[in-house]
Amino acid sequence: YDRPTEPMFRVKAKKSFKVPKEYVTDRFKNVAVEISNRFGEDDSETVTIDSVPLPDLADILTLGREENFSLFIPKHRNLSAKLINIFLQAENPKHLLSIACYAHDRVNPYLFIYALSVALIHRKDTKSLKIPNQIQTFPDKYFDSQVFSQGKEEMTVVPQGLRRPIEIPRDYTASDLEEEHRVAYWREDLGINLHHWHWHLVYPTDGGEIVTKKDRRGELFYYSHQQIVARYNFERFCNALKRVERLTDWQGPIKEAYFPKLDSLVAKRAYPARVQDMTMQDLDIPGQNIKVDVDDMIRWRDRIYRAIADGFITATNGSKMNLDDVTGIDILGNIMESSELSPNRQLYGNLHGFGHLMLSYIHDPRSHHLEPFGVIGDFTTAMRDPIFYRWHAFVDDVFQQFNGSLPRYTAEQLDYAGVQITDVNIKTPNAPDNEFRTFWQQSDVDMSRGVDFQDPGSVFVRFTHLNHEPFSYNITVNNTGNGVQEGTCRIFLAPATDERGNPWLFNNQRVMFVEMDRFKVTLRQGQNTITRNSTQSSVTIPFERTFRDLDTNRPAEGSEELDIFNFCGCGWPHHLLVPKGTPDGFKAQLFVMISNYADDKVEQDLSGSCNDAESYCGVRGGKYPDKRPMGYPFNRVARQGADTLQRFLTGNMIVQNCRIVHSDRTVRPRS
Template identity: 50%
Template sequence: LFDRVTEPLFLPKGEENIVFKLPTEYLAPRYQSIVSEITDRWGGVKNRMEIDVKPITLPDLSIPMTLGRGENFSPFLPHHRQMASRLVETFLGMRTYEDFLSLSIYCRDRINPYMYTYALSIAMLHRSDTNELPLPPLPEVFPDKYVDGAVFSRARQEANVVSSGNRLPIVIPLDYTASDLDPEHRVAYFREDIGINVLHWQWHLYYPFSGLMQIVKKDRRGELFYYFHQQIIARYNFERLSNKLARVKRLLNWREPVEEDYFPKLDNIVSSRVWPPRNAFTTLRDINRELDQIKFDIQDLERWRDRIYEAIHSGSVVNEKKQLIELTEMDGIDILDNMIDASILSVNPNLYGDIHNLGHVMMGFCHDPDARHLETFGVIADPATVMRDPIFYRWHAFIDSIFQEHKKVIPRYTVQQLSFDKVCVTAVEVITEKAPKNEFSTFWQQSDIDLSRGLDFAPRGPVFVRYTHLQHAPFITKLQVQNDGPPRAGTVRIFLAPKFDERGLPMLLRDQRLLFIEIDKFPVQLKTGSNIIQRRSDESSVAIPFERTFRNLTGVGESQQAAAFTFCGCGWPQHMLIPKGRQEGLSAEYFVMVSDGSVDKVEQPPPEQNCRAAHSYCGLHKRRYPDRRSMGYPFDRVPRDGVNTLREFMTPNMGIIDVKIRHSEIAVGPGPGNVPATLPNLGEL
């Protein structure tokens, strides 16, 4: 159903020439009068696989059908969100799998293709009869949202002229959106990384803003929103420091022109237009677009912001019944996020508004705030493309600073809350093959992605693009932990942060704590005495391998299998786990902590899926977040009084080492499974 979603369904789909046999009333009205022509045309297709579609009594689809097929769609826009939520509800309401399939087929050629993909994906992830089915990665459905628009005419040419087994991948250079004349372009490899952008879109599918309570109300949803986006900003700042750029500035003053520009170079196959760019020093303005049923002023956002700050400083929010709800140490962040984010879980939408989503909309329409030019929004207003634009990081740095304001007013962790009695981390080491001890090694790698599912031209067969992304050599973390108590459960928490600031000076923990990126978190059983723990980078609870972000691609022309793109497909891309660093080596601090497993543990059945879920940023499907501590612990709060540096913060169950991240400008080609280097042999350690 996702294959060539902009083309009519009755055209053969996939390599197997699947032909859907539709009841006449299922055909889009335009085609109903040419049924015999369609039947004749596809009757002769060899080796076709026919699927009979059973008609059902159709529900009312008038609301989602209001959005035109050729219009752009974004869940950040309230009107679009309402339409999509209605469609998701209708999909979820279908009693049997057969009815759901039939309705999905009926909708496919009638609903806006992007809204259809969004709503159907959410429905499939949340229906018990479909949540194990693989969904295709979005770059295969809408490659236009991820790759240079210039690729498509070349892809068409390659597909037309060269038979499917002999096609060469179309190479997308690393620098296709800008040149080094723009200093911000130094971190374009991060902003435009396909894996990172896919994750962001997926994340918002798992945690939608609106819809039925059963799909929105998930364990610590708000807190996870805050933590996921906080970590994105920390990782972005780490990349900026790697590239000698200062940390991103919060977008605080919405009346000042925005310095950062962005020219996305993306096509939009749904609207057949290009994505609008934003010029440097564009002024943000009040939005009044009848077309999109949206009207708000910058002043609305300012008012909501002030009310949110007031709530944080008074320690409680006011709900719709005018009752005070305390922003507690553990749950305050969840409440706060749901009203900023803003989801339907907001305690008081009238009072606290919709600041985060409408911020995206304000920035997305700054080139045409009253729709006089009939222009659509820029990449900053679509969750599939937002992370490409430098302004995304300025906006989310602002959003994060609100959460940090709350973290500033709650109690600091005491030494006791940080310690683990009689447990001591005695040694930490990072081992990377062919690199000195305690050194990470990064470089460039090329990988291939098949676009053919999303291309609307014949002849069929794979059409690959080859894109260049950051990669790091796999590594092992080795720890020595002394347990002078009885055998006990512990949780190992590993973080990495830059050691020096922009000026090369050591950082105060107050600032450095915001730059700690999570690398891994896992349970351990400690025996009494000395414990040696070894953990491979590909086991990280943060990241998933390239093959799971995309599909099981093993290179051009080789077989592909759909990797299960369910919850297992959610995770930070493994190739972006370690920031780029510098050629001369970037100094960083590698922090390891073993916390008390009996405090951390969440009692619940094991996850349903048999894959290893990257739960740190994505949580678990149908389960509670598997760590009872506040997300980001122990760096989520301001350090206790009298503690200024990381070293002063340390308790015996923590360890830090100085590490270097060394970048090499070499580019490794696509290899089998895209694995660049081997892990060190554990036997040799």
């Protein structure tokens, strides 16, 4: 994982030989007297590797070592599925190590690290190994490219101990004259982009059982991305921007421009920019076997809309599969994402993925200039670009079309007899009740593992991100039933009004709700007070885990904690749990519901599993831990007569008006 672009071995060659034009390692294969760890005597530890039958990498090597890699490109998906399987099939960890060493110096570094990570996470005998933070392995995908030249200077001239962190300004990709730049701090947040990469690492689209055995993966694709759009919209409101517009005109100019200012250290190229008013065009990228027309996309879209209207889809063998209220959304998710679980990839195509690709090659759609894809073409970097949200607003709208076709929840279905919430408030220390507080925070990340600046040791990058004061929810619940009752407490937050300050209709507000927490409660008879801390959120992972370091706080090798550590890299970054708010207090509505646990419960043993960010990431190796449709109770449109949130409420729900106050102060790094 360290310095992924460099070879692991060095070769002592015989005096006279002819060097064939091959990979470094292969060039010397027959002429070497010795192949040794390239760190040689400087290295404190030597690892011997077993001799094993060599895997057939022929296909996999068709992706050059210095090309960029994208899981949106079908060819790359296939190659990664092959390599993942090679790693999964290794007899034991020692063989895996040998094969990985062999592959490391030949395979494209992005592909190698991705496939090895997926394999390590999914193999029983390696799942307790720790996957290093991707920021450290590939800092080029996260940091302004200027950081690297400054880092080089720091590392080559300044001795360890006297080095200073390289500070990335909060605004470096555009100026305030660009409206969309108001939310750049959020789009370009390291934690958000890490979460997105990690989500797709945990839920690959191709690779056999690691895809097909995942519980409700299509539905989770829908829900986790629906929540991204909802959270983005909330953030936009806080910055006086209106809701993101769906990208529905695929033949007209796109007004959003984006200049990422990232250089790929592997591809040795800048991620291309998109200027204003570019238009999506038919793609023909021979080098990547990509050939798709805008018309193909339109056909896939229309077939999916047609299936929603019909209530069924047509599988490859011609049979009909109903899109019902239990599995329909899951099937649609797999169709949209075009995972291996799509019942008919031929008919419904790969709408979501090719949308990413069309946008990412918009600057060079026929590869005349041999340009690589832009940031929207890579899971790791996609969320930086404003167009990501316009595309995903469209994708989400398809899912909402389907949700709109489902039967409405009746008041009886939503209610929990004998359970009434009588009060809720938010407590932030030193603040009035029902007030969230946000501010800027600086943090440091070591990027030295991903770059070779000769001198080992650390070089830190200092960046500024949003953060909030810890707070708690205090919920008063009356249990008038007979004896103890169990429930699931569901907490959501949404802007109190639309962008013009007008009150919401339920059907518009329901897709704006962002999940804040979900947890089980036990209610004894009579009045109960539930206190829940913000840090316990089922949506987020703690800051320390988002930016976990290889050496500090490291659980013991092979321990249960370490196993949990990897999967738990997936999770919304805790520092972005609360939207930014405004200096004078952004008005929001907190919604709390307690549903009957008997209807929510999923039988499974969760001991030792990673489930502390289960809302968006599920449970490692287990079932999604809530039987209700994801997003419940906001996943369906309002019943007759419940056209506002107030009218939607049953006794087991409550709404609290609250404010999010943002202070422009910046807190210096914790240590």
